[in-house]
Every structure is written in structure tokens, then in C-alpha cells.
Amino acid sequence: MGQIKFTEADTEALFDDRDRDQRFRSFWDPEGSLHWGYFQNLADARPEDFVPACQRWDEYMLEQSGITAESKVLEVACGNGKSAIWMAQQTGCEVVGIDLSSSYIDNARAKASNFPSLRVSFQKESATHLPFENNSFTHAWSQGALYHIPELSKALAEAHRVLKLGGIFLFDDLVTPVEEISDNTRKYVYDRLLFEPTFSPEAYANKLTEIGFKVLQVKDMSEHLHKSYELVSELAQEGYPDLSLAFKRTQEAIAANELGWCFYLCQKVK
Numbered sequence: 001m002g003q004i005k006f007t008e009a010d011t012e013a014l015f016d017d018r019d020r021d022q023r024f025r026s027f028w029d030p031e032g033s034l035h036w037g038y039f040q041n042l043a044d045a046r047p048e049d050f051v052p053a054c055q056r057w058d059e060y061m062l063e064q065s066g067i068t069a070e071s072k073v074l075e076v077a078c079g080n081g082k083s084a085i086w087m088a089q090q091t092g093c094e095v096v097g098i099d100l101s102s103s104y105i106d107n108a109r110a111k112a113s114n115f116p117s118l119r120v121s122f123q124k125e126s127a128t129h130l131p132f133e134n135n136s137f138t139h140a141w142s143q144g145a146l147y148h149i150p151e152l153s154k155a156l157a158e159a160h161r162v163l164k165l166g167g168i169f170l171f172d173d174l175v176t177p178v179e180e181i182s183d184n185t186r187k188y189v190y191d192r193l194l195f196e197p198t199f200s201p202e203a204y205a206n207k208l209t210e211i212g213f214k215v216l217q218v219k220d221m222s223e224h225l226h227k228s229y230e231l232v233s234e235l236a237q238e239g240y241p242d243l244s245l246a247f248k249r250t251q252e253a254i255a256a257n258e259l260g261w262c263f264y265l266c267q268k269v270k
């Protein structure tokens with residue numbers, strides 16, 4: 001992994017920008033989720049399939065998780081709270097969502113206030129300093145977010161600390177399969193999203209094992225990431241041609257193996 005160039009303060013400012021949130025809601029997901037899709041039919045997917053594919057990804061993760069009404073789930077980097085509220089609706093579980101962005105936490109709380117019977121709460125916190133006791137949660141869940149954290153290893157160790165023994169940590173994240181990246185990929189992908197080249201898929205699994213997790217499943221989702229950027233590039237074309245171009249460059253980065261997307265299902269075993 002390279003030198004840390006971006007700070008948490010940079011990331012917080014990026015996601016606290018309410019204009020950016022509105023911009024992304026106009027073509028990504030009107031309900032404010034910011035992750036990627038799991039397509040039923042990769043070859044024929046069309047722009048209108050994008051949001052349902054993001055929902056399908058939530059469904060896949062929930063199926064793998066074993067979350068039930070008895071579970072207490074930490075959602076790390078919950079963004080606008082769509083997934084946290086949805087999983088509480090689906091299962092009756094308790095969810096605590098944390099995010100670095102206070103504007104996202106405000107949005108998540110406002111959305112949750114429409115569902116007073118759900119056991120969901122949101123706190124503005126960093127994944128690198130969780131204000132929870134050891135062994136507090138049965139599950140830790142995260143989507144499309146950990147790559148933003150300059151001290152990623154610290155965030156993984158924190159997720160491990162707050163989980164009970166036998167607890168499940170499931171998340172998807174961006175990975176950097178190759179060692180060198182091109183200038184275009186640096187500019188349009190890594191610098192645009194304020195992150196440095198991160199773990200390869202194998203190095204990620206090794207890191208999780210080193211921390212005390214047993215890795216139960218690794219799923220390479222890179223083809224679905226490629227399709228997601230193809231579709232959001234089309235969706236953003238009219239209103240935001242610069243972003244649309246950045247999304248095309250992101251597709252190229254994925255095709256060149258300079259960026260990937262992986263899912264990890266892990267259990268705390270020590």
C-alpha cells in the first residue's frame with residue numbers, strides 16, 4: 001500500500017457536501033444509497049436495472065449474513081441509512097449505523113423517524129475509533145466504503161474488537177489487484193474518490209486472517225462493478241458529463257485490473 005495522501009478530514013468534507021448528495025441522488029439512487037449493483041443478467045443490463053441491482057446486492061448480503069431478529073448489527077459507514085433501515089425492516093434486528101458524515105447521519109435519522117417501531121439508530125463516528133465496548137455486536141456490515149479510510153487496518157481491527165466471538169463481519173470493498181496504476185486511473189478513480197491503491201484481494205483476506213477472522217467467503221464482484229460504472233456513466237451523461245467521463249475511465253481501470261470489487265464474509269474466531 002502507498003503513502004497516506006488523503007486524510008479523514010478530506011473524506012468527511014467530501015461526503016458532508018449536500019450538493020454532492022443531491023447530485024448523486026439525481027442519477028445514482030434517489031434514496032441516497034451509494035454502492036454498486038449485483039446484476040441478474042450482466043450482458044443485458046440496462047440503466048433502469050441499476051437501482052434494482054443495488055437492492056439485489058443488499059439481498060445477497062443479508063442472505064449470507066444469518067442476521068435475525070436477535071441480532072445486533074453495526075453498520076460501518078452507513079451513509080444515508082437506506083440499508084440499515086431496510087435490514088431492520090426485513091429481519092427485526094437492531095442496527096446501529098455509524099458514519100463520518102454528519103449530513104448523512106442527519107439524513108439517516110430523518111428517514112428512520114418515519115419508522116418508529118424499528119430498532120435503528122445512527123451516530124456520527126469514525127470507523128477507526130468506535131465508541132463501543134468490546135464484544136458488543138453479533139454482526140458488522142459495510143458496503144462500498146472501507147476504501148475511503150486512510151487507516152483501513154485500524155478500522156478492520158475496530159470491527160473485530162466490537163464483535164462478539166463467533167460474530168460475523170461481512171462487507172464489500174474496492175481492491176487494487178495490480179501493483180502499478182496508470183496516470184488516468186490515478187486521476188479519475190483514486191484521486192477523485194480520495195483514496196490510495198489498497199489491498200489486492202489475496203492481501204485483504206490475509207489481513208483479515210491476521211486480525212483474528214476466519215474468511216468464510218470471498219466473492220469477486222469486479223464484473224458487476226464494471227457494469228455498474230457503465231450504467232451510471234449513461235445515467236449521468238446528460239446532467240453531469242464530467243462525472244460520466246470519470247465513470248468511463250473507471251470502467252477502463254477495472255478492465256485493466258487496476259481496480260476491483262470484492263465481498264468478504266468472515267467470522268471472529270479469536
Ligand SMILES: C[S@@+](CC[C@H](N)C(=O)[O-])C[C@H]1O[C@@H](n2cnc3c(N)ncnc32)[C@H](O)[C@@H]1O
Pocket residue numbers: 008011012015032033034035076077078079080098099100101104125126127128142143144145146148149
Ligand atoms: C460511497 S459511500 C457508501 C455509503 C453506504 N455504505 C452506501 O452503501 O450507501 C462511503 C461512505 O463512507 C463514509 N466514510 C468514509 N470514511 C469513514 C470513516 N473513517 N468512518 C466512518 N465512515 C466513513 C462516508 O462518509 C460515506 O458515507
